[in-house]
Amino acid sequence: ADEALAFEVAARLRPTVISNSWGYDTAVGAVFGDPAFASDPYQALAAQAGGAAANWRRFVAAVKQAQEHSVVVFAAANLRLADVDVSAGLPLIFPELRGPWLAVVNVDANGVLQSVHCGSAAQFCLAGPGTNIYSTEFGSTYSVKTGTSMATPHVSGAVAIAREMFPRATPTQLAALILQTATDIGAPGVDDQF
Numbered sequence: 001a002d003e004a005l006a007f008e009v010a011a012r013l014r015p016t017v018i019s020n021s022w023g024y025d026t027a028v029g030a031v032f033g034d035p036a037f038a039s040d041p042y043q044a045l046a047a048q049a050g051g052a053a054a055n056w057r058r059f060v061a062a063v064k065q066a067q068e069h070s071v072v073v074f075a076a077a078n079l080r081l082a083d084v085d086v087s088a089g090l091p092l093i094f095p096e097l098r099g100p101w102l103a104v105v106n107v108d109a110n111g112v113l114q115s116v117h118c119g120s121a122a123q124f125c126l127a128g129p130g131t132n133i134y135s136t137e138f139g140s141t142y143s144v145k146t147g148t149s150m151a152t153p154h155v156s157g158a159v160a161i162a163r164e165m166f167p168r169a170t171p172t173q174l175a176a177l178i179l180q181t182a183t184d185i186g187a188p189g190v191d192d193q194f
Contacts, residue, residue: 001055007062014069016163016174019156020087021149023074024049027081028089028120041093049086060094071100071171071178073156075148076116076125078106083119092120100171102159102178105194106130106151111185115148117193124175126182127194128154 010018026049031037034044042053063072077085088103101124106115108131118125130151137143155178162174186194
């Protein structure tokens with residue numbers, strides 16, 4: 001319910017980008033494998049990732065509303081899951097979320113993958129620098145951190161710069177621009193790693 005409320009507030013505030021560094025320890029593929037998926041994907045989400053189906057319905061509705069003005073960026077997962085987690089892969093479950101959505105994996109300074117790979121989210125996923133990043137810490141201090149939570153703000157910042165360059169672009173156009181102009185560090189074209 002808190003996640004839905006956060007997106008409902010964001011929908012009213014209309015930010016350029018909604019950056020998310022939280023998720024589930026459940027790969028998105030587990031939802032597709034749930035027996036309830038074909039008839040009720042919300043129930044499958046509840047069964048695999050926890051929570052109530054009604055909360056998932058509210059969350060997805062709030063995300064759709066927020067996407068009218070905002071690009072949604074999600075950390076893909078740090079765990080060595082078989083695929084991106086449920087939150088980063090939500091457009092695979094609900095294709096209507098696909099346009100203004102980016103999932104982010106972590107690479108180090110040498111471009112070596114340090115997190116889960118893009119996997120089935122390859123069409124809307126990219127890598128960002130997230131290894132040994134000097135960042136804030138609770139209690140007004142700083143520390144060096146590593147993970148997709150460090151990579152995600154880099155991609156969110158790129159969205160903000162794209163908005164500054166193209167103020168009339170839609171959220172879907174901004175996300176597409178980021179994907180199209182990113183440096184291709186893996187196999188040529190879209191691949192399941194980066």
